[in-house]
Amino acid sequence: MxxxxxxxxxxxxxxxxxxxxxxLLVWRWQRxxxxxxxxxxxxxxxxKDICQEAFLRSYLRIKELREKExxxxxxFRIAVNIYRSDRRQPGLPMDxxxxxxxxxxxxxxFRPGARExxxxxxxxxxxxxxxxREVVLLKVFHGFHFDEMAVILNCPESTVKSRLYKAxxxxxxxxxxxxPGSIQ
Amino acid sequence: xxxxxxxxxxxxxxxxxxxxxxxxxxxxxxxTCQGCQVALHEWQRVAETxxxxxxxxxxxxxxxxxxxxxxxxxxxxxxxxxxxxASMALVASSLLLLIILRPxxxxxxxxxxxxxxxxxxxxxxxMSAPVTGDQVQAMVQAAVHNAxxxxxxxxxxxxxxxxxxxAERLNAMVVRLxxxxxxxxxxxxxxxxxxxxxxxxxxKSQASGPPAxxxxxxx
Numbered sequence: 162m163x164x165x166x167x168x169x170x171x172x173x174x175x176x177x178x179x180x181x182x183x184x185l186l187v188w189r190w191q192r193x194x195x196x197x198x199x200x201x202x203x204x205x206x207x208x209k210d211i212c213q214e215a216f217l218r219s220y221l222r223i224k225e226l227r228e229k230e231x232x233x234x235x236x237f238r239i240a241v242n243i244y245r246s247d248r249r250q251p252g253l254p255m256d257x258x259x260x261x262x263x264x265x266x267x268x269x270x271f272r273p274g275a276r277e278x279x280x281x282x283x284x285x286x287x288x289x290x291x292x293x294r295e296v297v298l299l300k301v302f303h304g305f306h307f308d309e310m311a312v313i314l315n316c317p318e319s320t321v322k323s324r325l326y327k328a329x330x331x332x333x334x335x336x337x338x339x340x341p342g343s344i345q
Numbered sequence: 346x347x348x349x350x351x352x353x354x355x356x357x358x359x360x361x362x363x364x365x366x367x368x369x370x371x372x373x374x375x376x377t378c379q380g381c382q383v384a385l386h387e388w389q390r391v392a393e394t395x396x397x398x399x400x401x402x403x404x405x406x407x408x409x410x411x412x413x414x415x416x417x418x419x420x421x422x423x424x425x426x427x428x429x430x431a432s433m434a435l436v437a438s439s440l441l442l443l444i445i446l447r448p449x450x451x452x453x454x455x456x457x458x459x460x461x462x463x464x465x466x467x468x469x470x471x472m473s474a475p476v477t478g479d480q481v482q483a484m485v486q487a488a489v490h491n492a493x494x495x496x497x498x499x500x501x502x503x504x505x506x507x508x509x510x511x512a513e514r515l516n517a518m519v520v521r522l523x524x525x526x527x528x529x530x531x532x533x534x535x536x537x538x539x540x541x542x543x544x545x546x547x548x549k550s551q552a553s554g555p556p557a558x559x560x561x562x563x564x
Contacts, residue, residue: 191404192401192403192404193401195404195405196401196402196404199402200399209404209405212404278394278397278398279398279399281398282394282395282397282398282399283398283399286395286399297395300356300360301392301395301396302395302396302399302401304360306360306362307356307357307362322353322356325356326352326353329388329391332391332395333387333391336391336394
């Protein structure tokens with residue numbers, strides 16, 4: 162088994178009974194999925210739980226995957242469905258930005274003002290409506306194409322595009338309103 | 346390409362999602378329209394700021410767990426489970442017999458008697474002879490024994506027909522039947538407990554209420 166194997170090949174191997182192939186899929190996608198959920202929920206524990214649940218469900222239901230080369234879109238869609246159903250339950254801190262400063266930071270050194278920039282960006286993203294936040298995260302941070310986003314979010318491509326452009330206008334206006342010098 | 350179309354296509358162009366002709370139109374428009382050039386740069390600036398402001402972090406160090414494959418059960422566990430099913434089947438068949446034979450306990454000439462019959466019509470004397478639990482047990486035992494005795498002939502037929510899979514299945518079935526035959530004592534004991542329990546229920550219902558409408562005539 163090599164890193165060069167495509168998602169489709171790995172899915173085929175899982176279906177043939179090789180669980181280690183699924184471990185490789187997890188290894189390949191866990192960073193992307195976890196960071197998507199972290200940015201969406203603003204809560205590291207919740208992101209971890211949903212990520213775990215999404216991988217578990219995808220493993221148990223992998224026989225239902227029709228387009229094997231689209232494993233990532235399918236995995237993200239499962240995660241989106243989980244947090245959408247969880248969001249209907251009261252008490253989940255989905256839109257609570259009070260914990261933003263507690264979110265994990267990447268390793269490495271920061272240039273001056275980087276901390277302020279991070280807090281400003283996180284605050285702007287978390288203030289977006291969930292449907293706007295989803296599209297921004299999927300496109301800007303994870304580079305999904307519009308047809309994949311339509312699958313993940315279960316809505317037409319045209320809806321995805323209009324949400325993205327609306328979200329970008331809000332973000333652009335939000336960044337412009339920041340005090341001068343807060344963004345390097 | 347007009348300006349609205351251009352601005353709605355920025356993300357697709359930046360991610361390489363546009364087909365070649367559309368990409369050429371996009372680039373040509375960008376060179377001629379200063380407003381759209383600004384919009385394109387604005388888009389890139391916002392995207393870069395977002396990515397710089399919220400970099401990815403490493404996922405939890407322990408990773409994500411998957412269910413482990415279930416270990417195959419031993420032959421002993423499988424046998425115990427099979428006997429559980431066999432005893433349930435025996436109890437169920439006994440209950441079925443009770444339903445079919447519909448036993449009724451009644452006083453006949455100052456003696457307690459057991460009769461069988463579904464209707465309110467008196468059964469002929471030769472049909473009203475009670476079928477005892479021992480007789481039912483003997484019938485089941487005989488059926489199991491016959492199945493075991495007939496197995497060699499059936500196996501021979503299967504091997505002659507060249508079906509190894511069927512022969513294996515029959516062998517397994519014979520083993521199970523022999524185990525059943527050897528362990529009938531405990532199974533029948535469980536069956537007897539069920540019968541006693543049902544009879545006690547019946548007695549209670551007779552003591553607390555009027556006789557059932559389909560009770561045998563002559564009570």
